Amino acid sequence: MAPSPSPIATFVPVAPDSHFSIHNLPYGVFSSRSDATPRPGVAIGEQVLDLRAIAAAGLFTGPLLRDSDCFHQTSLNRFMAMGRAAWKETRGTVQKLLSADEPALRDNTDLRKKAFFPLNEVKMELPAVIGDYTDFFSSKHHALNCGKIFRGVDALQDNWLHVPIAYHGRSSSIVTSGHPITRPCGQVAPAAGSSSPAFKPSSLLDFELEMAMFVGPGNELGTQIPVESAYDHIFGLVLMNDWSARDIQRWEAIPLGPFLGKSFATTISPWIVTLEALEPFICNPPAQDPPPLPYLKEPQGKSYDIALEVTIKPDGDPKGSTICRSNFKHLYWTLGQQLAHHTVNGCNLRPGDLLASGTISGPEQGSLGCLLEQSWGGREQVALENGGSRKFLEDGDEVVISGHCKGDGYLVGFGTCSGKLEPPRCSC
Template sequence: MVLKSFVEVQPDSHFPIQNLPFGVFRPDPNSDPRPGVAIGDYVLDLSVISSAGIFDGEFLKNSDSFNQPNLNKFLELGRPAWREARATLQKLLSADEPTLRDNGILKQKALVPMDKVQMLVPIAIGDYTDFFASMHHAKNCGLIFRGPENPITPNWFHVPIAYHGRASSIVISGTDIIRPRGQGYPTGNSAPYFGPSRKLDFELEMAAVVGPGNGLGKPIDINEAADHIFGLVLMNDWSARDIQAWEYVPLGPFLGKSFGTTISPWIVTLDALEPFAVDAPEQNPPSLPYLTEKKSKNYDISLQVSVTPAGHKETCIVTRSNFNNLYWTITQQLAHHTINGCNLRPGDIFGTGTISGPEPESYGCLLELTWNGQKPLTLGGVTRAFLEDGDEVIFTGICKGEGYSVGFGTCTGKISPSPRDLN
């Protein structure tokens, strides 16, 4: 029997009672930010529910974590509190529970139409790390830049590769992305190019949100890593390929990445994703003991990228991929991140890197889809090698259950022109 809510939920909704993702919102422009969960076309205001005394369990009864402008305090409480909150909310919103269903005043105050709210970055992000965890993406990048002799460097199969990103430029879905300026490869004997990026790209990623974290010098065991991951969001780690190509030797990405990263507003918990767990790919050679899991799993999350070209109404699907294309799991990524004693904190996030599949239609960025501009795409009558000003990119992610779906909503961003007054 499929669990039902008294709140009407359309069959194609991303937010049934089986999901209940967490976010932060303003019910109106003059209100303070507060936590909420998505249910159908509504946001349930957790500050209202908390003030009504409905969270009366062991971990949340005396907590003010839902009277905060972000979710960090709630994340710090850990998995027992997360599960208590989820169970309480599923019961509260179920079709046969009268507490909220039959209380007209409380219901009107607590359930806010989603199209009336402003969604915000749901966490205070202290640090952000980006991994390189898809074998297909790694291989394609190697083929493009190094050729077929050595497309994937030997270390990649032993160590989850990553770099530290810029947390301050992570923005919420719907925020415009200003085309970055920077240096590119010189032509012949000329000076390096300087100006707006000529190879602006999207990257189809997801990001894990860190829960309690760990103390400095205290690594997290691989088989306990899931207890430190609250959930996942969609993430577009925009990339200026020309700037990145010129700058990345010898220290890696910098200005080609740090100008903007977009995340979706709703964090889907690992508990909501558990019914969609699948076996992760077999790793060959076997991972080192500190990365070897008792149960190695990914999630069956269908991912899609669409582009609406500037001046056009038609949106074109350019990529269909899946989270299960990751070679290195999110738990391996987290365990590796801490193995040297690095301390992760509540609200930190780490991206998976571009999630590409084995087929051309599953490649997760324009660098791969157009083979670095050599094979432009046709989008509704126009061609694109890389993104043009005014183009909008839309990510979606969804898990299909029996009689319901668990989704992430959308992660969108439109390219704005580079400022003209910079030299």
């Protein structure tokens, strides 16, 4: 783990347990009651700093941002495309403007009224126009458990230790935290004694604890992004829930992989935490044996120590039950390897593309990142703190994912990624 940064005092009130300290400064896109136009912002404590207002006031004076209109857009795509030098310049400027000893924003009462909005009064939008979405399968513990549950085999598929496995998902159904999730309907395997599949609402609906990276600068079609420069193409990370209809998924997935069992909804958290903010929490990834092929061999592999939790809140139970505590560092394949592999065939990535990690499961029962694993395919009940239990999700359940890194006296957090399950709309 890298050394913690020196403490920075800010004139904005920030509670010690806030996910959005001045050491974080995650990016998002929001709208407000006074202005319904989506625009980029930064979270600080319980406030959102409007970057459009800061840009209009001429406070971005660095050479890369002085003449840019990236903060006058309704998404972060243009800013993402500018690359790491522009991201670092922005972060440095915002950190300085928010510091306690900088008067430019602190003492400008009119600008502060225009630039700050209470976090609980804004509407968070998708932070980017997501052109493409890919979901990896990067947790060794999850892959082993799925093999045992579905195939009865205590071994990985032959290719798993050599290649980061992934499927192409549906970007149009990605929603931000708080958006309701409708139970999907679909075709499932024939019931016992029947020879015909059934069309019905999914009865095996699941969450998947994941994180996802937003791509910054992409690559031209036919070119590759080398693993040693992959991190310069990663804008930042969000929390993600890959909602999964296990009965639909199991019937349709062979031979081409996930389709309708996944494409009905994917939820992400609205705030993108940058790799700069995560640098103090770099740690070693799991050892890779056998060694990966040369194009996947990182000069110095790295992961991040990000504590993750999943809480299920049944309807009428505001406290809910935390049923999973895991960590990003359990992932076998790193961010750099995932991105390098995605482009090794010449596939072109674009700013705003989303690449997800796959379910993040650890080695213990309490760190398993989905109900499929926790209930062992529906064979066992998962106890809830209110005395109830679950094998899979029920209508009215809200799933809340949270994650943070703990520094010396501060947090770098992601907020929450939540969605509440609503009854199906199909007539079966």
